Amino acid sequence: MSYSTSLYLTGAEIGLSLTGLVLLLVTAWTGERAARAITIAAVAALFGALVFNLSLFGQGVAADAFSGLFRSDNFAIFAKSLVYIATIACLIVAPRYFDARGEYRGEYPVLMLFNAVGMGMMVSAIDLMTLYIGLEMSSLSSYVLASFARRDGKSSEAGLKYFVLGGLASGIILYGVSLVYGFSGTTSYDGIRAAFTADFSTGAMFGTVFVLAGVAFKIAAVPFHMWTPDVYEGAPTPVTAFFASAPKVAAVAMLVRMAAGPFGGQVEAWQQIVIFAALASIVVGALGAIGQANLKRLLAYSSINNVGFILIGLAAATPKGIEGVLVYLFIYVFMTIGSFVALLMLRDAKGKALATFDDISGLSTTSPALAWCLLALMFSLAGIPPLFGFWAKFVVFQAAVQADMIALAAIGIAASVIGAFYYIKFIKVMFFDEPKGAAPAEASVSHWVVLGLSVLVISPLGYLLTPWLSDMAGAAAQALFFAA
Amino acid sequence: MEFPILSLMLAVPLVAAIACLFLTASSARMVALFATLINLALGVILWLNYDIGGAQWQFTERAQLFAGFEYALGIDGIALMLIMLSVFLMPICILASWDGITKRVGEYMAAFLLMEVLMIGVFAAQDLFLFYIFFEAGLIPMYLIIGVWGGDNRIYASYKFFLYTLLGSVLMLIAMLWMVNEAGTSDIPTLMQYDFPVGAQLWLWLAFFASFAVKMPMWPVHTWLPDAHVQAPTAGSVILAGVLLKLGGYGFIRFSLPMFPDASADLAWLVFALSMVAVIYTSLVALVQHDMKKLIAYSSVAHMAIVMVGLFAFNVQGLEGAMMVMLGHGLVSGALFLCVGVIYDRLHTREIARYGGLSINMPKYALFFLLFTMASVGLPGTSNFVGEFLALAGIYKVSTFVTLVCTTGIILGAAYMLYLYRRVAFGEQRNADAAAMTDLNAREWAMLAPIAAAVLWMGVYPESFLAPMRQDIAALETRLASVAPQYDSELTVGTPKDHAANFVAASHEGEGEH
Numbered sequence A: 001m002s003y004s005t006s007l008y009l010t011g012a013e014i015g016l017s018l019t020g021l022v023l024l025l026v027t028a029w030t031g032e033r034a035a036r037a038i039t040i041a042a043v044a045a046l047f048g049a050l051v052f053n054l055s056l057f058g059q060g061v062a063a064d065a066f067s068g069l070f071r072s073d074n075f076a077i078f079a080k081s082l083v084y085i086a087t088i089a090c091l092i093v094a095p096r097y098f099d100a101r102g103e104y105r106g107e108y109p110v111l112m113l114f115n116a117v118g119m120g121m122m123v124s125a126i127d128l129m130t131l132y133i134g135l136e137m138s139s140l141s142s143y144v145l146a147s148f149a150r151r152d153g154k155s156s157e158a159g160l161k162y163f164v165l166g167g168l169a170s171g172i173i174l175y176g177v178s179l180v181y182g183f184s185g186t187t188s189y190d191g192i193r194a195a196f197t198a199d200f201s202t203g204a205m206f207g208t209v210f211v212l213a214g215v216a217f218k219i220a221a222v223p224f225h226m227w228t229p230d231v232y233e234g235a236p237t238p239v240t241a242f243f244a245s246a247p248k249v250a251a252v253a254m255l256v257r258m259a260a261g262p263f264g265g266q267v268e269a270w271q272q273i274v275i276f277a278a279l280a281s282i283v284v285g286a287l288g289a290i291g292q293a294n295l296k297r298l299l300a301y302s303s304i305n306n307v308g309f310i311l312i313g314l315a316a317a318t319p320k321g322i323e324g325v326l327v328y329l330f331i332y333v334f335m336t337i338g339s340f341v342a343l344l345m346l347r348d349a350k351g352k353a354l355a356t357f358d359d360i361s362g363l364s365t366t367s368p369a370l371a372w373c374l375l376a377l378m379f380s381l382a383g384i385p386p387l388f389g390f391w392a393k394f395v396v397f398q399a400a401v402q403a404d405m406i407a408l409a410a411i412g413i414a415a416s417v418i419g420a421f422y423y424i425k426f427i428k429v430m431f432f433d434e435p436k437g438a439a440p441a442e443a444s445v446s447h448w449v450v451l452g453l454s455v456l457v458i459s460p461l462g463y464l465l466t467p468w469l470s471d472m473a474g475a476a477a478q479a480l481f482f483a484a
Numbered sequence B: 001m002e003f004p005i006l007s008l009m010l011a012v013p014l015v016a017a018i019a020c021l022f023l024t025a026s027s028a029r030m031v032a033l034f035a036t037l038i039n040l041a042l043g044v045i046l047w048l049n050y051d052i053g054g055a056q057w058q059f060t061e062r063a064q065l066f067a068g069f070e071y072a073l074g075i076d077g078i079a080l081m082l083i084m085l086s087v088f089l090m091p092i093c094i095l096a097s098w099d100g101i102t103k104r105v106g107e108y109m110a111a112f113l114l115m116e117v118l119m120i121g122v123f124a125a126q127d128l129f130l131f132y133i134f135f136e137a138g139l140i141p142m143y144l145i146i147g148v149w150g151g152d153n154r155i156y157a158s159y160k161f162f163l164y165t166l167l168g169s170v171l172m173l174i175a176m177l178w179m180v181n182e183a184g185t186s187d188i189p190t191l192m193q194y195d196f197p198v199g200a201q202l203w204l205w206l207a208f209f210a211s212f213a214v215k216m217p218m219w220p221v222h223t224w225l226p227d228a229h230v231q232a233p234t235a236g237s238v239i240l241a242g243v244l245l246k247l248g249g250y251g252f253i254r255f256s257l258p259m260f261p262d263a264s265a266d267l268a269w270l271v272f273a274l275s276m277v278a279v280i281y282t283s284l285v286a287l288v289q290h291d292m293k294k295l296i297a298y299s300s301v302a303h304m305a306i307v308m309v310g311l312f313a314f315n316v317q318g319l320e321g322a323m324m325v326m327l328g329h330g331l332v333s334g335a336l337f338l339c340v341g342v343i344y345d346r347l348h349t350r351e352i353a354r355y356g357g358l359s360i361n362m363p364k365y366a367l368f369f370l371l372f373t374m375a376s377v378g379l380p381g382t383s384n385f386v387g388e389f390l391a392l393a394g395i396y397k398v399s400t401f402v403t404l405v406c407t408t409g410i411i412l413g414a415a416y417m418l419y420l421y422r423r424v425a426f427g428e429q430r431n432a433d434a435a436a437m438t439d440l441n442a443r444e445w446a447m448l449a450p451i452a453a454a455v456l457w458m459g460v461y462p463e464s465f466l467a468p469m470r471q472d473i474a475a476l477e478t479r480l481a482s483v484a485p486q487y488d489s490e491l492t493v494g495t496p497k498d499h500a501a502n503f504v505a506a507s508h509e510g511e512g513e514h
Helices: A003-009 A011-030 A035-055 A074-099 A107-124 A128-146 A153-184 A189-198 A202-218 A227-234 A237-260 A264-290 A295-316 A319-345 A368-382 A389-402 A406-432 A445-458 A460-483 B005-021 B025-049 B077-096 B105-124 B128-137 B139-149 B154-183 B188-193 B198-215 B224-231 B234-259 B261-266 B268-287 B292-311 B316-347 B363-377 B383-396 B400-425 B442-460 B463-483
Strands: B058-063 B071-075
Touching: A003 A011, A011 A035, A011 A107, A035 A074, A035 A107, A074 A107, A074 A237, A074 A319, A074 A445, A074 A460, A107 A128, A107 A237, A128 A153, A128 A237, A153 A189, A153 A202, A153 A227, A189 A264, A202 A237, A202 A264, A227 A237, A227 A295, A237 A264, A237 A295, A237 A319, A237 A460, A264 A295, A264 A406, A295 A319, A295 A389, A295 A406, A319 A368, A319 A389, A319 A445, A319 A460, A368 A389, A368 A406, A368 A445, A389 A406, A389 A460, A389 B128, A389 B154, A406 B139, A406 B154, A445 A460, B005 B025, B005 B058, B005 B071, B005 B077, B005 B105, B025 B077, B025 B105, B071 B077, B071 B105, B077 B105, B077 B234, B077 B316, B077 B442, B077 B463, B105 B128, B105 B139, B105 B234, B128 B139, B128 B154, B128 B188, B139 B154, B139 B234, B154 B188, B154 B198, B154 B224, B188 B234, B198 B234, B198 B261, B224 B234, B224 B292, B234 B261, B234 B292, B234 B316, B234 B463, B261 B268, B261 B463, B268 B292, B268 B400, B292 B316, B292 B383, B292 B400, B316 B363, B316 B383, B316 B442, B316 B463, B363 B383, B363 B400, B363 B442, B383 B400, B383 B442, B442 B463
Parallel strands: none
Antiparallel strands: B058 B071
């Protein structure tokens, strides 16, 4: 394969990297003055990457770049597009948020760009080395982003916690990778699959489990979820919105590709782990949230809960299941970004965040539009039709039922009722209680636009997207199974 | 393609609901009333154009809008009648909230109009998943109606309502996914003819039962109902009792019976047992209530138990009776809640003991209340008599014991309703403020008179209501014929005895000897 083809297939990553480097220099020279212009440039670059990426969609069979290190198939394109969309949304809402505290700097968009490159590599990696580089590139920028509000103790704490625990997870993955390499003699996904199909020893099993445990940490699945509430609470809200959306999509996509690729021949080896993680995440995510008073912590548990449903699709281990995972991710990105943007719009006239249930009590009378948007988002997260969040749950449970895993589906969906409890508590506080505090200050247009678009997607109108979405996700899921 | 009247009936309240969110209180009321009246008119057109004895599914619409399921609408006679009930009660609900609701009127009206969309959608959906979406979506507006505009304990009631019904229906979703996977289609008419494996039917039936039994509600999962009824605003109670409870019965008649006939027959004993307990137990509970709304709520549970035994009789009388009880109960219990609402608006209490002797100062009100009380008791000439008589006649063909118990429940029903009426309307005027209440005004007349007319119409000439359903119920009976139960007291033809019982064996020997 020629270099030009390789460069073409990795065009989005290369373009983003170059833009990031140039913008880094610009930031260094101009300081804080050009922060806004840099953000706009970064958004433009990501948008360009998104368009370029989509132009590659459906161009036929898996195309490997750089002699089997990087694959730009439909699956990768689908996941990357979601990652770019989420990153763009989080960039758009950031300047206004940080401006209010006088903390915005040009490093923010640059870090987001490098993060996007790393995530793109994670989902496209078909070699353990590429995978690890992508993972670290994304993680390291994430650690910095978590502590971006330098003057805020909580933000620094979040960054440190994320760094220590993230480093541990990387170590676990690396240990697993070394075992896998040791027992298969190769780092390429296809090679590992072939080697494991021939001989799957206990050592190889250990390697697989370690890799999966590390990835479970990255997607915040139980029992590796402990860092999530603390980091989500401490990090600045636009960063939290980002953590809950883009890196999660990338990590899930990476997990799916690994499960279907190198470990695809050993479904029974990882299936029970995934089933356990799925059910445990649903239950812990639901129960943990009940006692929370802080809205960001609550949404952190909600994201753990959602990961559980996503894993149900993976547990089915069928093309339908993978399709369900991708559809779920698509809807999840909009639900998450919508709800975190709504949270960051909740601030009083002095700029103090309305962070607890008490603060937003009676929101429907003080700020009806915001309250109705949050109502739609919460019912959608709870999976109540006719909101689009229902469709996300529908597709993964359908895949589980089709794979004859009826007990899993029944237990999972029954546990989702526990989760509904705290979502409707949100609505109770906003709609049924009398207002206690001050009304939130008027939010900026950019926030309204992002929130409005998210709510539009998760509204019943979202169902009109289903034919298109199921075609795209179906093609993406097929790409994985074609390669296998 | 014919005119998409069902879609129009969904669209009118939907557009009005969105408009109401942005309007002032007085214009929201007008828009809501206007939209519901248009829908009533459309409903009348629907009924007039319904071809009795024609195709089973009429006014069908199909559109490939979604992946995984279809936008498919269509009605048979059963759905037609329930849609009529919904569109008939909606304008009355709007009128009932005219003065009583003063805060956040636009949102209130929007919630009710949305409710109407979803109810019509449930009855008209011909795709399993479309049905589920409409069915489940009703939780959202109802949760808001109870929680925002309800009474003192509204938050507890709204949580209980939401979580109870949600837990019931999620298992049904898994069952639906399995069915569609097995049958390869989500088209309801096709599924109604599909023969699922007998072993699987049991589980599917139980999953559907979990949902519909809660909605119905059946004893012992009825406990959400009194709470929700008592706390909801008047119009909320009307819609809850009038239409939402019917979703459970509709679910049984549309899904459980035709799709899982074998399981239905195998588990009929369970339904009978629960219904018998419900009829006696809830009637006794109703007898000792101090709160009018709670009393009527418990009476609803008892009436729904009659519906259940009628449905599981598996014969024409039972099924027709069940449908008639549903329609009649929808009108009568709705009207009773309105009657409670009328005096609640004046005195702001539902305590029975705070009233008394209302027939002296509110004679017109007392007359209406009497009519609906009698209809609830099942007096001949009113709607409920027809339904209850048919349902009991149907179940008598199956089990005399169940009939005995359920008929006792009806006697108890007479007891608690007449006792309620005596305490509220008759006797002396114990409380000065209750004695000073004014009689019905024009708005309340406009609410109660149409229901009274419908109750009498249904009681005197039920054929208008039975005719559209006859063919569909006959089709259902045919579907159930193979599993129909034996009559437990059936006469067996024995060998005739040689002699009558008073025959004295003639012993002629020695006759005439002296």
